[in-house]
Amino acid sequence: MSKKKIIFIYPGLYTFIQTEIKLLSDEYQLISISQGWSKKVLLPFNLLIQFFFLLFNLHKVECILISFGGYSSFLPSLLGNLFGKKVAIIVHGTDCVSFPEINYGNLRSPLLRYFTKKSYQWASIILPVSESLVYTENNYFSSSFTLKFGYTHHLQDIKTPYKIIPNGVNGNLWSRDNSIVREKNSFITVLAKGKERIKGVDLIIKVANSFPNLKFYLAGIECLDLGEIPKNIICKGRLSSQELRILYNESQFYFQLSNTEGFGVALCEAMLCGCIPIVSNVNFLPNIVGDSGFVLMKRNSEMLFGLMNTALNSDLINLEEKARNRILDNFSVENRQRLLISTLKNC
Numbered sequence: 001m002s003k004k005k006i007i008f009i010y011p012g013l014y015t016f017i018q019t020e021i022k023l024l025s026d027e028y029q030l031i032s033i034s035q036g037w038s039k040k041v042l043l044p045f046n047l048l049i050q051f052f053f054l055l056f057n058l059h060k061v062e063c064i065l066i067s068f069g070g071y072s073s074f075l076p077s078l079l080g081n082l083f084g085k086k087v088a089i090i091v092h093g094t095d096c097v098s099f100p101e102i103n104y105g106n107l108r109s110p111l112l113r114y115f116t117k118k119s120y121q122w123a124s125i126i127l128p129v130s131e132s133l134v135y136t137e138n139n140y141f142s143s144s145f146t147l148k149f150g151y152t153h154h155l156q157d158i159k160t161p162y163k164i165i166p167n168g169v170n171g172n173l174w175s176r177d178n179s180i181v182r183e184k185n186s187f188i189t190v191l192a193k194g195k196e197r198i199k200g201v202d203l204i205i206k207v208a209n210s211f212p213n214l215k216f217y218l219a220g221i222e223c224l225d226l227g228e229i230p231k232n233i234i235c236k237g238r239l240s241s242q243e244l245r246i247l248y249n250e251s252q253f254y255f256q257l258s259n260t261e262g263f264g265v266a267l268c269e270a271m272l273c274g275c276i277p278i279v280s281n282v283n284f285l286p287n288i289v290g291d292s293g294f295v296l297m298k299r300n301s302e303m304l305f306g307l308m309n310t311a312l313n314s315d316l317i318n319l320e321e322k323a324r325n326r327i328l329d330n331f332s333v334e335n336r337q338r339l340l341i342s343t344l345k346n347c
Helices: 015-025 040-060 071-082 110-122 201-210 241-250 263-270 285-289 301-312 316-330 335-347
Strands: 004-009 028-031 063-068 086-091 125-128 134-136 147-149 188-189 215-219 233-237 253-256 276-280 294-298
Touching: 004 015, 004 040, 004 071, 004 301, 015 028, 015 063, 015 335, 040 071, 040 253, 063 071, 071 110, 086 110, 086 316, 125 335, 188 201, 188 241, 188 263, 188 301, 201 215, 201 233, 215 241, 241 263, 253 263, 263 276, 263 285, 263 316, 276 301, 276 316, 285 294, 285 316, 294 301
Parallel strands: 004 028, 004 063, 063 086, 086 125, 188 215, 188 253, 215 233, 253 276, 276 294
Antiparallel strands: 134 147
8 A cells, every 4th residue: 555645844854854754754755855945045935945845746735844943844835725735843942032132033034934934824723842842931032121021922823623642752872881981070061163052152161260160062063152161161063973972972961051052962972871960941831851960940150050960969770760761751753753743634
């Protein structure tokens, strides 16, 4: 029996999109087109290509699945709505946020905000990876005011039903390798170039200055352009999945000190490799960690110093095991596959 066909739209072939393709391919034959949506100057050209792609393929499917709201979701949502196709949009983070204080979030741009809003209104269902993308309050970033985020806060009149389907991470790929010796008092953070403020690197620099005996590894960037950097901060550059898995296994703790975070896939990968998490009190991060790590309640370096001292003097072997089991029990790739496929069948 041949597989049902669905159109799968995404803005770039990121690692987690590749994982999603593998999950969906067990059940569906995917019809996709690879386009780069990051350059605004190419937007008219991309929309034209996508229009003809959809026109040629819409009659083959009953459902369109879209990853990320934005420019790439506009035409699929519009045409899917006009032609009576089911449209499901997975939202991940930046497509639900306007955070001008740290220059983050697609919803800061009026044009991108319009494209995103209309996409969500035309969709049959929205599939956030965490409840915090629908609505959340952030008391971490500032001690003087509360920030509000989520697509229901930033965008008005979104009455489309939604269903939370958490991200899933492969526990076989990301696992503890007992042949690798952990470096005592070591911390790792994963980030992309330009995301230093979002990921709380300013706090890491402060603690590195105060704890010269600790090592802080930054994976994903070659260097930091933030003035004088302590010698115990080591930038590892872009790493392959295999290289990153080794670095996770070499590190004791994982820092996720983000000022906002849609989910935290790298956090889950690190926890599966036995890194003990230390996270900021934003969005869904405390829910991921549970009782397997530590939560920084405010963006305050003195509070972080105290939390780190507590973490360094904890039962690390027990927490390593708890961290891995926390992800296996709650955020497995198998769970995401099951929920995603059952939702697409019934949407």
